[in-house]
Amino acid sequence: MTPLQVLVVEDSPAMRQLLRQTLSRLDAVIREAADGVEALKLLGQLRDELAVSATAVAVITSSDSAEVEQQTRSLGASYFLRKPVHRRDLDRILQEVFPSA
Numbered sequence: 001m002t003p004l005q006v007l008v009v010e011d012s013p014a015m016r017q018l019l020r021q022t023l024s025r026l027d028a029v030i031r032e033a034a035d036g037v038e039a040l041k042l043l044g045q046l047r048d049e050l051a052v053s054a055t056a057v058a059v060i061t062s063s064d065s066a067e068v069e070q071q072t073r074s075l076g077a078s079y080f081l082r083k084p085v086h087r088r089d090l091d092r093i094l095q096e097v098f099p100s101a
Contacts, residue, residue: 004028004098009039010060015085022090026098056097060085 006028010016016032023030033039058079059072069080079093 006030007033007039007042009033009036011035015060015083018085019090022087022094026094056093058093 004026006023006026008016008019008023008030010019010032011034016034020030020032031042033042056078057076058081059077060081060083061068061072062083063069064082072080078097081089081093
């Protein structure tokens with residue numbers, strides 16, 4: 001069985017740490033990228049391991065634009081959260097994506 005793969009893309013080291021702590025309860029390989037360019041490089045290396053079409057994408061942003069949310073969802077984002085993010089919101093997403101975790 002292929003282990004669960006999680007890629008956290010966040011420019012803030014403090015937010016990456018919060019996300020890493022929240023995700024640590026999963027039996028998963030957690031990778032991190034500081035920006036989209038770094039994330040795409042990681043995905044390029046991992047594309048054979050990942051079923052990209054079955055990948056849940058959660059976007060966390062400081063933008064309060066409805067247009068940004070609509071565009072993000074049209075590009076395939078499953079979840080859209082605005083900062084500041086609350087732990088209960090992350091827990092809800094994790095429960096939906098990984099019900100057995």
